[in-house]
Structures are given as structure tokens and as C-alpha cells.
Amino acid sequence: MSFAWAKQYEPKTPLMKWLDEKLPLPRLVYNAVGAGYPVPRNLNYMWNFGVLAGFCLLLQIVTGVVLAMHYAANAQVAFGTVEHIMRNVNYGWLLRYAHANGASFFFIVVYLHIFRGFFYSSYKAPREMIWLLGVVIFLLMMATAFMGYVLPWGQMSFWGAQVITGLFSAIPLVGEPLQVWLLGGYAPDNAALNRFFSLHFLLPFVIAGVVILHIWALHIPGSSNPTGVEVKQESDTVPFHPYYTAKDGFGLGVFLILFSVMVFFLPNALGHPDNYIEANPLSTPAHIVPEWYFWPFYAILRAFTGDLTIPFTGITLIPAKLLGVIAMFGAILLWFFLPWLDKSPVRSGHYRPLFRKFFWFGLIPAMIALFICGGAPAEEPYVIISQVATAYYFLHFLVILPIVSQIEVPKPLPFSITEAVLGKDKAPAESRAGSTDAGTPGALPEGSLQPAE
Amino acid sequence: MTIRLGGIIAGLAITAVLVLWSLLPGAYNLAFGPAPEQQPSYAFYEHGEGPEGGFSFDGPLGKWDMAQLQRGYQVYKEVCAACHSLKFVAFRNLKQLGYTDAEVDAEAATWTVPGIDPNTGEATTRPGEPTDYFPSPYPNAIAAAAANNNAVPPDLSLMAKARHDGSNYIYALLTGYGEPDPEKAKKVGFETPTGLYFNKHFPNVNIAMPPPLSIDGQVTYADGTKATIPQMAADVAAFLTWTAEPSLIERKQTGWFVLGFLLFATALAFLSYKQIWAGVKPRKG
Numbered sequence: 001m002s003f004a005w006a007k008q009y010e011p012k013t014p015l016m017k018w019l020d021e022k023l024p025l026p027r028l029v030y031n032a033v034g035a036g037y038p039v040p041r042n043l044n045y046m047w048n049f050g051v052l053a054g055f056c057l058l059l060q061i062v063t064g065v066v067l068a069m070h071y072a073a074n075a076q077v078a079f080g081t082v083e084h085i086m087r088n089v090n091y092g093w094l095l096r097y098a099h100a101n102g103a104s105f106f107f108i109v110v111y112l113h114i115f116r117g118f119f120y121s122s123y124k125a126p127r128e129m130i131w132l133l134g135v136v137i138f139l140l141m142m143a144t145a146f147m148g149y150v151l152p153w154g155q156m157s158f159w160g161a162q163v164i165t166g167l168f169s170a171i172p173l174v175g176e177p178l179q180v181w182l183l184g185g186y187a188p189d190n191a192a193l194n195r196f197f198s199l200h201f202l203l204p205f206v207i208a209g210v211v212i213l214h215i216w217a218l219h220i221p222g223s224s225n226p227t228g229v230e231v232k233q234e235s236d237t238v239p240f241h242p243y244y245t246a247k248d249g250f251g252l253g254v255f256l257i258l259f260s261v262m263v264f265f266l267p268n269a270l271g272h273p274d275n276y277i278e279a280n281p282l283s284t285p286a287h288i289v290p291e292w293y294f295w296p297f298y299a300i301l302r303a304f305t306g307d308l309t310i311p312f313t314g315i316t317l318i319p320a321k322l323l324g325v326i327a328m329f330g331a332i333l334l335w336f337f338l339p340w341l342d343k344s345p346v347r348s349g350h351y352r353p354l355f356r357k358f359f360w361f362g363l364i365p366a367m368i369a370l371f372i373c374g375g376a377p378a379e380e381p382y383v384i385i386s387q388v389a390t391a392y393y394f395l396h397f398l399v400i401l402p403i404v405s406q407i408e409v410p411k412p413l414p415f416s417i418t419e420a421v422l423g424k425d426k427a428p429a430e431s432r433a434g435s436t437d438a439g440t441p442g443a444l445p446e447g448s449l450q451p452a453e
Numbered sequence: 454m455t456i457r458l459g460g461i462i463a464g465l466a467i468t469a470v471l472v473l474w475s476l477l478p479g480a481y482n483l484a485f486g487p488a489p490e491q492q493p494s495y496a497f498y499e500h501g502e503g504p505e506g507g508f509s510f511d512g513p514l515g516k517w518d519m520a521q522l523q524r525g526y527q528v529y530k531e532v533c534a535a536c537h538s539l540k541f542v543a544f545r546n547l548k549q550l551g552y553t554d555a556e557v558d559a560e561a562a563t564w565t566v567p568g569i570d571p572n573t574g575e576a577t578t579r580p581g582e583p584t585d586y587f588p589s590p591y592p593n594a595i596a597a598a599a600a601n602n603n604a605v606p607p608d609l610s611l612m613a614k615a616r617h618d619g620s621n622y623i624y625a626l627l628t629g630y631g632e633p634d635p636e637k638a639k640k641v642g643f644e645t646p647t648g649l650y651f652n653k654h655f656p657n658v659n660i661a662m663p664p665p666l667s668i669d670g671q672v673t674y675a676d677g678t679k680a681t682i683p684q685m686a687a688d689v690a691a692f693l694t695w696t697a698e699p700s701l702i703e704r705k706q707t708g709w710f711v712l713g714f715l716l717f718a719t720a721l722a723f724l725s726y727k728q729i730w731a732g733v734k735p736r737k738g
Binding site: 276 | 465475614723
């Protein structure tokens, strides 16, 4: 797809003409992230994180493939080979710290990307498929990151694997055999380590595949924008290249500066010291905590402390552990239904006064509380705080959002992106009356773009 | 509409289960239930600080103090190595501490490592070589446990990274031995169990390791530094920081080069971004 005014790729040299006829790869790139992709001109920095997430995936694959050349997935030697990487491999410490912190930064970037989607309702029609694929990517990322954390075979690796696979044992009837089947034994050992390594190597390429679908789906309706008003005309857009390649390039620089500060000066700040102790099945750490990016969901898991019983009969309907597992997975799976839960025709949170209040004073504080409680030991007051925050989390998405989208009176939207940017838009009157998303080629309105020399 | 109705019902159901079966009983228990039991030892734990003035390698501009690392190595060799292994460090790594090749050869030879008799193939011992790793004081974990009242002395290679704020923790632990306040101990009925030692900087204050640094002058430093207990503790903590992360200083120095380059490149990227967008009126507000 493209807008009617999108620039067409024109091969200039005979070689490129020949290539374009046989395999139009340059054309594909030109239309995907080149001058042939018109993008709303009003994107703010929150629209930078898609590109950064793609960069993180690339960084993880490159560092990970090299690390795999020096690592051995065997419970006897895995911990030692990681130390071998740190001590004997040339710049092995840089590779490993970049990979470990790269995972954290990947999640930071993706969380910002997701919350951008929440605030600007990027999940709404016509972009549901982009959103659904994005949730799939996030689930794959969580699986990949969890298995990657097991590979150094430290104490947290081992006990994390024990706890997370133990979640499956909560499933009635098949739970226990399922856990044994997943681990290849009764506890994490060589069989588990080997298969986690295999899958940890495979899944990033699966993610890359879904990312391609994610971007493909994005190019059908084009990028959303902070006003939530769809592109109407050429003056609403600028070509991706050079405008957004330049802007994203600056964003990438800022990202790399922050990333380097962590890698070179605080490489272990986001990790847990216990993972520098070799896995020991006979010694349980005082507090088993997952990596920080799982904390909000870990808090939801642990918020369910009581079995669901029929009062005064002593009959247990659902044990607390299973409730927690259902809630934890449900907390992410409900994102799949967001496009249909939020029916407000207005996308951007800027024009939704009531929604915005619940976002900033409800969802964000609840997520922060869940984050803190997930990393804290399971004791008061953290348990009660995590329960209140979990309750709000589900109410926000499943109850508040559908009701707010029904009763809210949105603020008036600008006619077009051009009007939002320039304060005026001299679009023809007829297109104002019956606005269309098809774009109106013809006379260029004021404020249309000429690339700067 | 069905999805929204289903969502509202599901949301209210989850919240009801959470509030009625988990939150309210928990809150009731917190308000009226028995207070959670506290180990009496918690009253004696004190958070430990590092040595006065910090370590030379602290901070983004930190550097190794080679003389200190060499003194720390001496403390490890003469005190810690009796019980603790250092399995991820090889003798060749000592070159990083400022020793020459000949000194490393000589130092390695002062250690006895397990070997194989080339004629009979039987297990034997031989002097260490630079390529050898530091030998364990015990043949295996069972022997280590048997010799130490069932507590296996941990390997020290990564100790400075395996504890929160490890360098300072090691220093605090080595200087934290003593006796609990007798009046306070009597009041809460606290007693250090037999076979354990009181250490106010150890998480549960009862540690299996006897005080390794017990008197000033326990080692004799070649460089004439007075071997007080805090001095030896700081030196060995610095040495164990090096064993945990030999690339620490190289890492920080590389970081400055990388940051310098990135700041320059990002400034250029910012300027080109501004120039490219100069023809487009920026978004208001």
C-alpha cells in the first residue's frame, strides 16, 4: 500500500534497473523505510521506539551468536564457560555485558513502545493486526529472555527455571507431568539447560519473522500519530527518509549513550548477585526473584494468596497458585482484546480527558506499584499493595476502559495533521465536508513539504 | 459489544476473587493476626561499610592500586587459601598485578598442583606453571565439608560480584567479627550457636567461618605497609575484586572512549536532524 503521493522508486543505473527487474529488493527497502514511505509529519519521540526495538533485536542476535561460539550448554561446565568468556575471550566481557544489558534495554524500549500504544490507542482500527502481532512478539520475547537467563547456570538461573516451570504444575491433572516433560526431569538439569539453549537460539529468529509481519501490517494503514487523526493529504506527511531516518538516528545515538553507561560503568546493576554463584540444587536463595522486566507480572502471580473456596464447606474450587498463574497470563493475553474493549472513536489520549486521567493516575501508578512489589520479598506491605494494584490493573483494561470509551466526551479533534502542526489547513472545503483517508492529490496546500537542501 | 460485556464480567470476576479471597483475608490477618516472627539475630545485624576513603578502583575514573593488589594476593595466599579455592584464576593472570614473566613463573612454582606422573600415569603433584589455575585446598567438596564442620568454604573467584556491593561487603565481613552486645543478647535470648561465630555484618550474624584475620601483623608485607586488620581486609577485598572482574579498569577506560565517540556522533546526528527538518515547521507545543 501507499498513499497516492508516495514517491516511486526509480532505478538510476543499468545495474539497479537489472536488479529491480529480477529481484526488486531495493524497491522493497525504498518503500518500507525509504523515501517511498510517507509518514505523518507530527510524530514525537515516542514514535522512536519501534526502530530502537528493531535495533535491540539485531544487537541481541549479533552478540548472542558470537557468545554461542564460546559457550557450552552443559550443566557441568556452563557456568565455567561464561567465566571463560568473561576472562579469556577477547572483549568477551563486552559481548556478554552488552547481551545481558541488551536484554534489559530491549524490554525498556518495548515497554515504552507498548505504553505509547496504550496512550495513543495505536491498537485501534485499522491497526489491530499490528497490535496483535506486537503482543505475540512480546510473549516470544518473554520466553526468550527467561530461557536466556537460565543459560549462565547461576543460582538465580536454576531457581528461576524451577519456579517458572513450576507454574505449569499448577494446571490441574496434567500439570506435574507437564513440568517434568518441559524440564526433561524432576528438576532443572542438563536436559533442561540444553533445550533452553536450543530454544533461546531459535526464538530470536522467530521474533525476527513476526517483526517482519508487524512492519508489513504497519505499512497497510501507515503509521499512527499523536493526534490520532488519519493522514488525509500530502501535506500531512513527510517521506520516512530523510526525515525520520535523521530523527531516529539521533534517537539511536541517545539510546546508545545510555546503553553504554550501563554496559561500561554499571554492567551488573540490573542483574542479581546470586547469579554469580554456580547453580546448587541443595541451596535455595533467600529471595528468588526474576529479572526486573518480569516483576510486574511476578507481582500479579503472587498477589493471589488465598485459594478460591466455597465458604464454610472447605471445598477448594481453584487453588491460589492456579489463580495466580491464570491472572499472570491473563494480564498479558487481555491485551489481545484491547482493540475491541476500547470503542472510543478518538485515538489519541490528548483528546480524551477522562481516559487520560485513568491512564496517568491509575494505570501508570498501578504498574509502578506492581513493579516494586514484584522485586520485593513476599511480605507486608508489599502483598497488599500488589493485590490492590493487580485489582486496578484488571479493572482498568476490562471495566474502566470499555465504560470510559462509552461515556467520555472527547475534545474536538483538529481537521488534519497539517492543521494540528500549523494551526491552519487550507484544504478544499469539499474534502472537509466528507473527509477521506484516500488522500487528495492535486493542488498542494500551504505547508506542503520540500526537502531542505 | 459482546467482547466488552465479556471483558467487564471477567474483570469484575477476577477482582472479586482477588479482593474477597486474597486481599480481605490478608488485610484481616495483618490487622488482627499474630505479628510475623522475627529472628532475634536481626536485631544485631548492621549494614557494613567499605574501608575509609573507599577503594582506588571505585567510580568511573577508578584505577587498580597495584601495590594493594599484590598485598591482597599475599593475604589470600597466606590466609584465605588454606580453605578457599580460586578456581577461575590462573597464575598467568598474576601478570596483570604488575609481576614480570619470571616472577610469575617463580610464584606459580611455589604452589603445588595436582598432576599425573608421566611414567606411571598415577595421580601425583607437581609445582605449578603459569598456565595452571589456582588449586583447591581440598580434593573434593566432601573433603571440604568434612574438614569444616559441614560448611563448604565457597570459591572466592567471584565473591566480589556474588554479593551485593561485594568489595565493601568483603571488607565489612572481615572486620565485623566480635561479640554481640551482652545486655541486648540477654534481653532477647540470643546466643551464637556452637561452632558458629558472631559477625555483625553477616546477614544472619552467625557465620561458620572463624575470624580469618585475628591479629595485626598476621602477614608481613614486603613493601613495609603496616598489616593492621583493616589494612589486610581492604587489601584482600581489592584483590578479590580483581579476581572477580580482571577487566574492570579496562572496561571503564573503554567506556570513556566509547562515550566520547557516541557524544560526538550523536551531536552530529542532532545537527543533521535539525538541518533536514529546518524546512518543516515544528509541531506546536
